[in-house]
Amino acid sequence: MARRISERADLLPVLGEIFRDHGFEAASLSVIGARTGLGKGSLYHFFPGGKEEMAKAVLDEIDRWFENEVFRPLREGGNAAADIEAMLVAVDGYFRSGHRICLVGALALADSRERFAAQIAGYFAAWQEALAGALARAGRADPDGLAEEVLALIQGGLVLARARDEADIFTRLLARLLARLRLKLRPASH
Numbered sequence: 626m627a628r629r630i631s632e633r634a635d636l637l638p639v640l641g642e643i644f645r646d647h648g649f650e651a652a653s654l655s656v657i658g659a660r661t662g663l664g665k666g667s668l669y670h671f672f673p674g675g676k677e678e679m680a681k682a683v684l685d686e687i688d689r690w691f692e693n694e695v696f697r698p699l700r701e702g703g704n705a706a707a708d709i710e711a712m713l714v715a716v717d718g719y720f721r722s723g724h725r726i727c728l729v730g731a732l733a734l735a736d737s738r739e740r741f742a743a744q745i746a747g748y749f750a751a752w753q754e755a756l757a758g759a760l761a762r763a764g765r766a767d768p769d770g771l772a773e774e775v776l777a778l779i780q781g782g783l784v785l786a787r788a789r790d791e792a793d794i795f796t797r798l799l800a801r802l803l804a805r806l807r808l809k810l811r812p813a814s815h
Contacts, residue, residue: 650736691719
């Protein structure tokens with residue numbers, strides 16, 4: 626039985642998966658209507674700005690999730706090493722252990738990138754800044770560079786897992802990343 630859509634917020638998870646599956650350009654209103662069970666009139670009722678408004682709303686929802694579950698805990702947590710480990714666990718869960726692509730990353734690579742450039746840049750900047758702050762509190766040298774490397778490994782792991790259709794690649798990558806970070810988070814011996 627189809628899920629009942631009574632509010633705009635009910636559509637956001639479905640729209641996110643449609644954009645992940647089809648990309649922004651190929652996610653036509655026909656495809657969106659078929660997956661949501663809504664006609665064009667209902668879709669425009671919820672999103673008068675059309676497909677672009679839908680994508681921006683999905684990106685806003687992603688930003689909210691990452692702010693609450695990843696960025697804020699990294700910025701405000703009391704134990705940097707535990708907070709970084711919790712970030713990797715949250716990221717693994719969010720991306721369903723490599724079964725789900727990063728929509729923000731996918732939009733960053735797509736022809737439609739310019740439409741969402743500010744949101745895309747803001748998402749990655751907030752993540753890198755929050756992670757770098759936690760790495761600095763953990764006493765790491767070059768926390769900005771290490772944060773950039775961690776984000777590149779996460780994003781690259783998602784792409785490789787998808788390209789090879791092997792979600793376990795992402796899980797293995799996160800485990801190795803956690804082991805590397807644990808080593809790097811240990812206080813340097815003198």
